[in-house]
Amino acid sequence: MNSATRLVCNLISLSLVLSSITNVNGGGYKPSDSILLNCGGSSGGTDADNRKWVTDTNSKFLVGSVQSTVVTADYQDPALPSPIPYMSARIFTAPASYNISVNKKDRHWVRLHFYPATYTGFSPDSAYFSVAASGGLTLLSNFSAHVTAKALSLAYVVKEFSLPASDNGMISLTFTPSDKYNGSYAFINGIEVVSMPDLFSQPASLVGFSDQTLEASGSGLQTMYRLNVGGQYVAPSNDSGMSRTWYDDSAYLYGAAFGVTYEATDKVRVDYPDDEAEYIAPTGVYSTMRSMGPDPNLNRNFNLTWVFSVDGNYTYVVRFHFCELIHTKVNQRVFDIYVNNKTAYDDADVIAWASSKAVPVYKDFAITVTDGPGDDQLWVALHPSVDAKPQYYDSILNGLEIFKMNDKTGNLAGPNPEPSQMLLNAEENLTAGSFKSESSSNSVIILAPVGGIVAAAAVVAVVAVLYKKKSRMAGNESNGMWLPLYGNSHTSSTSKSSISGKSSAGSNFANLSAICRHFSFQEIKHATKNFDESLVIGVGGFGKVYKGVVDGVKVAIKRSNPQSEQGVNEFNTEIEMLSKLRHKHLVSLIGFCEEDEEMCLVYDYMSNGTMREHLYKSNNPPINWKQRLEICIGAARGLHYLHTGAKYTIIHRDVKTTNILLDEKWVAKVSDFGLSKTGPTMNQGHVSTMVKGSFGYLDPEYFKRQQLTEKSDVYSFGVVLFEVLCARPALNPSLPRDQMNLSEWAMNSLRKGALNDIIDPIVKDQIAPECLKKFVYAAEKCLLEHGVDRPSMGDVLWNLEFALQLQETFENDGSPSVDGGDTSGSFASSSDSMSLTSDESGISQNSRGIDHDPAQVSTTAVFSQIVHPAGR
Known part of the structure; x- marks a missing residue:
């Protein structure tokens, strides 16, 4: 073959490759307007x-x-x-x-x-x-x-x-x-x-009326929610030419039942049945999914549930997107679909609908939400179909959309959402001008518009009705629906700090919304009775923390110590982070003061103090095992949100028991973000930064290499878990050398099979043997030497909630285990004995968390599959 012929062949080959790429990617929808x-x-x-x-x-x-x-x-x-x-x-x-x-x-x-x-x-x-x-x-x-x-x-x-x-x-x-x-x-x-394209050409099945349908093609619709279930944010540019935005669903999950998320690998490619089907939802939606988890016994006892706030007196079209990424046969995974506690579909089998694995399908259901007390929510739930006797008792969902239909008068409008009382108080103070400093002309006056949650989360503005967050379950503490944070937590601006006239990059106090109030120093002094020492409730690296009262509300006020090593940078970081983060398990920042060389931060008051105060060296009565476990789960949720709830990972960098606070209902809240860092990008696996944190909790890999990752937080949290189990400090110089460092002592004791000897005797007899296994399994994996081998916070959360379910099962009926196995409470040197297995599901855990056949799926963030069965 001469060079000319070879060149022609190469050009033809290149043309074919480019053509195949074009065909694979598809041109996407080309709008006429x-x-x-x-x-x-x-x-x-x-x-x-x-x-x-x-x-x-x-x-x-x-x-x-x-x-x-x-x-x-x-x-x-x-x-x-x-x-x-x-x-x-x-x-x-x-x-x-x-x-x-x-x-x-x-x-x-x-x-x-x-x-x-x-x-x-x-x-x-x-x-x-x-x-x-x-x-x-x-x-x-x-x-x-x-x-x-x-x-x-x-x-x-x-x-x-x-x-x-x-x-x-x-x-x-x-x-x-x-x-x-x-x-x-x-x-x-x-x-x-x-x-x-007419995405609503097919009628929707009317929930509660199996033989009736509803036509939506001639109606006006408002998008209320559009969620990539089990996946991450999908930008308009990645939406098959439709310019839609898809958001993470985890903010709307009910209770602790987060299930398990999966993402298809390169070997599992979404295969649309026709060109038009691609417009229904992009591959980014169908290539990820959320299931209930691997344990069939547990899955029979709960629903995978999402809760949405809606407007009453409207009919809604609820679109379910499905794509089976694992199983290949009919009746392997069959489940029931419920909307507002009514059966929408019995015995749903995605493979039966699609005829093949990795083929997308969708189902539309219509339901009317009345306008009465408590009727401002729409519930979506999935439950394994026991009657169908499938091979696996599980359910899945890949995407979810909720559209509001216009009423008979052509109206789509709903009421404005209701601000919280704290926001109303802040607005009144802004209107009165009380946020302006009376003693310093250089003080920053916060009059900027809302900049709290990064606004790439505007789908919640598209959905626009996350208000009146009422729980239908009295006493439910886990129904907090938090707005997902999908934006850049960086700030590129550089503003002039009034502290000693220094310029501080990233100070950017004007980025705060009205919910982050700027206090005058006179207001801070008044709230703390001129910093009365009797009101000191803690002392940290930043300075003293005082109990105070603002507008009749108890608050905690952290005042900087001028001699402290933590200064303006930590102060700015704390404000920047917490003004953009809102989550049930993160402490809430109310406001700050920066005036006359003073730096103060004002938080919600946590009446039960720090977690450490209830473990050892305190006059407080020690808390029982189940309560300790619930607090660990709350803290894990907060950290998991930091790692995965934002477009950019946020690494706390100072996880310890004194930075886990407890409110009046014993809800755990992660605090102290002064050392937090925005995490690595996709092109870089770590953040190179000087070592900061607390000795005893520091990730040794971070300490040696000065390369920070979210797995550094995981290591610190592993120390916290052993601190909870053993009720002793992370470092105790007064102990013998081999016992001085808690993490080393615990790991050595585990290898020797002697961990039982160091467990806190107060709770030792309270712990269910299988619960103890699962808890220690999680803690051990957190402390692995190499960060890449440690589980994600999602994996840790999953294991802790499984441990809680094991504990509750044991307490309720005395059963030693839900999955059988040794109940002696002893530990071998290998953690394999602590691994969750399920022959029915064909899924097993190993040292890297919950992994499936790598030829089928790769595991992303793994959430809890457990929820309290009571009241379900």
């Missing part, structure tokens, strides 16, 4: 997803001689994904319309973007307005983007609607200021009108 208006902007530009926007100035879309004002936001919240379309706005003080010509054969997405900032001459709290669409649809009524953003701790709000095909080829959007408030105005930052 894609109109993105940067409202009020002098020009167009691109957003964070590289989509092109055009200005509406002098455009053909504004109807007639509309009286409007073009404005620019006074402040750019760092949580905004990009200046376009949010930094400019068009304000209307009278009704005004956009008329947008579209293909009349298509349905269209309409997305409205709002940034409730202060615009010159216009206060955000005065903007109350309605938005109507052609076809007699009311999209928003008496809407306040300011109230919505504040209540949900968002920087900006996006409302997404799907409108039916237009008879005249025109979509009209009319903005009308509310007549209920004097001085109201309407505003809009960005408008998207994008054609879409």
Whole structure:
């Protein structure tokens, strides 16, 4: 073969390769209409997803001689994904319309973007307005983007609607200021009108009426929730040309039943049955899933449940996305689907629907939610179908969408969410000007718009109804639904700190929302009775912690010690981290003071102090074993959220029992984020940084190499677990050399089979033997020498909650175990004896957590499969 012939062959081969790549990736949906208006902007530009926007100035879309004002936001919240379309706005003080010509054969997405900032001459709290669409649809009524953003701790709000095909080829959007408030105005930052395939052409099965269906194709719909179940955030640019955003589902899971998540490997590829099916949901959704877990006995006793806040008196279409990634045969995994405690589908079998593994399918169900007491929630639950006698008692889900249908009057509008009382108090204080320092002209005044939760989480703004978080189960402590954090916790700004006039990169106090109050030093002194020593409740590296009272609410106030090694950087980090994080198992930051060389942080008061205070060296009565286990689980949830709940991993770097606080209900909350670091990116497995932390808890690998990863937190948490079990400090120099370091002593005792000798005698007889095995298994794996061999915090959480279930089973009926095995309580040098096995599921655990056949799936974050069976 001569060189010319070889060149031609190579070019043909390259052409074929490129062609196959194109075919594999698919072209995605090509919308016939894609109109993105940067409202009020002098020009167009691109957003964070590289989509092109055009200005509406002098455009053909504004109807007639509309009286409007073009404005620019006074402040750019760092949580905004990009200046376009949010930094400019068009304000209307009278009704005004956009008329947008579209293909009349298509349905269209309409997305409205709002940034409730202060615009010159216009206060955000005065903007109350309605938005109507052609076809007699009311999209928003008496809407306040300011109230919505504040209540949900968002920087900006996006409302997404799907409108039916237009008879005249025109979509009209009319903005009308509310007549209920004097001085109201309407505003809009960005408008998207994008054609879409008819995703609702098939009728939805009516829940509770097996023989009836509901047509949604002719209705207007509002997107309430769009979740990638068992997976991570999917950006609009990765959504098959549909520009949708998909979010992690874990914020909506009920109780402790988190199940187990899986992600398909390269050997398992999603195989769409036809081209149009790809538009239903992207591969990023179908290649991940959540199941109940490997233990069939436990799975029979609980539901995998999600809970959503919704508006009453509307009908909802609930779309379930399924793709079986593991099994290949009919009747291997069969389950029942429930919506609002009603059976939506009996004996669901994904393989039977799809005819093959890795083939996506979806099912639509419709249900009406009435408007009555307690009827502001929508529950979705899955349960193994026992009657079908499947090979595996389990259930799965890959994706979930919830759409609200317009009522018979064409209305889609719901009420504004209700801010918490703390937010209302903060707003009153802001209005009164009491946040301004009276003694220092250099103090920072927080008047910025909400910048708490990083605003890439705007699907919760799309969903926009996470309010009235009521629990239907009295006394339920685990039904906290926390807004997922999907954004950059970095800040690129550099602001001038008033502390000694020093410039501190990342200080950026203007990034705080109204829920993070700026106190004057006079207010701090008043709250602590001028720092009365009798109110000191703790002393740390930063300084003393005082008990105080602010507006009648008990708080904890941490005051910096000028001689402390922890200074402005730790102070800034603590504020930056906690102002953006909201989770049931993370301590809440109320506010801060930076004035006259003083630095103070104000937190929720934790009436039961630190975890350590209830283990040893304290006048407090020691807590029992089950309570210790529940506290460990709460702390693990908090750390797991830090590691996986954000777009960027957050590494705590100082995990220890004094940084695990307990509220009045003994709920554990991780605290002290002064040393926290944003974790590595996908291209870098670690963060190179100087060693900081507490001796006795430090990851030896981090100590040696100065390379920090989330597994450093896992190591520290392993020390905490042994500290809980043995009730002694991590370091005790007064003990013999071989006992001085708790982690070394515990691991040596475990290898010798003598761990029972060092367990806290107060709880030794309370611990169920199988619970002890599972607990020590988790602790041992946390302390492995190499970080890559340690489990994730999700794995640790799973094992701890399994241990709790074993303990409760033992306490309830005296059964030694739910999976059989040795009940002697002794430990061999190998941890294999502590591994959970299940012959029925064909799944086993090893030293790296819960792994399946690597040819089928790879395990991502592993969550709990356990929930208290009582009340289920």
